[in-house]
Amino acid sequence: MLWVECPNCGSRPFEEYRYGNVFPVTPDTITDADARNVDYAWMQDNIAGVTLERWFHESGCRRWFTAKRDTTSDEFLPLDG
Amino acid sequence: MNEFVETLLDLPWQVGDPKPAYDVVIIGAGGHGLSTAYYLATRHGITNVCVLDSNFIGSGNSGRNTTIIRSNYGIPESVAFYQHSLEMYQQLEAETGCWIMHSQKGQIWLAHSVSTARTEQTRALMNQAMGAKTDYIGPDEIKRLCPQIDLSGGGRYPVHGASYHHEGATARHDRVVWAYAQGALRAGVHVYQHTPVTGLLMDGDRVTGVQTPKGNISAGTVISAVGGNVTTVSNWAGVRLPIRTHALQAFVTNAHAQEFDPIISSNDLVFYVSQTPRGQMLIGAEYDRFASYRQATSFAYLQACSKKSITMFPFLAKLRIMRSWTGICDVSTDFSPIMGETGVPGFMISTGWGTWGFKAIPAGGEQLAQLVATGSAPLIEPFGLDRFAKEAAMADPSSAGTR
């Protein structure tokens, strides 16, 4: 079983958490205001590798936190690593 | 290689490396890539086509799905598209001469509450309006169609009713893929396995071909029919996609007597079950909620899914999980597929197949081929990538999740 570190509760089973997507980042190359809006609302970076994400400790302290994770291995990595 | 491919097919493979140029290069030799090539060659006479795959034919999601064919979607454009695909599947054995083990079973979509019963009634009416054969049925009829069901749902999930999709079916996934591969090869299409595309050739903002370890190949049109890694390919062309990649798990049990006829899904419990031609019970549920490129099965999933299916079908508790698999699915932000132009000249796409790609293989390929050949394919026009900028997203509540 995968254990994930909550900043408030410590190490807890993965199933207690809910995924909250990555921070949406619209590329600087998109300059038109409407196009930036469409990108923000719909488009995804969908990175295969290390991403910075929001997670919610749903069955625990019910607080959001930021986590670093490798989407190719599902491994959680140290935030400052 | 399996016995079907080894003994029953006639596959005129090309000898040597790919040519330096083709009219159309398709990335991905799965169901959608091969059906697109097949229809380009057989319906439009465009045979100067090359299909490339980083692995073997059908090694991606075409080999990692649950083979369900249905058209009972939640928005009119989707019902029309999937109904066309369902009807093409019914004719596919006659057209290709390959026994794809197409089996019409009917799909029952259970409602366990007044609110989901209303959802299923709405589905039935909307399906009928769009030409799909779906009726709302009550518990007695459900029990007649599927005697194994516990209508009380273990006391917690009583069955209020269901929508019954008469033409719901299954087919053998690798046979579908190989039927298209054989048809495409016989029509003169080149198919190269173990030939990864490592980049796109660009001339200004136009895609002009692909890079491979066997050399550059130029193309009038490059089509990405990639499953799982479509973002990597589209990034090469500078195309932003509303796609997130998720894992979808499923499993089969040991064989059971051949007596489970329909495909059953549950609206509230979110799982589905059918019986394979080998007698195994095939069980699946939603895709994993977090983004992932890892094709891994989790015990948490097997446990949750087993529990849900046993709630409705107590006989499953006596069976054992024999085999599980996981596909990595490109889930679009509005839960509908994306087909057609990308805004980058020379580069088309077939993606966003989430967990509903298998059923769309015939119509997806046929329509994309028509778009390449004639510049117009009305059935898939609503599914273009430009729909997001036009505020015409195709949010389909009944494709979200699974199936």
Ligand SMILES: [Zn+2]
């Ligand atoms: Zn916590």
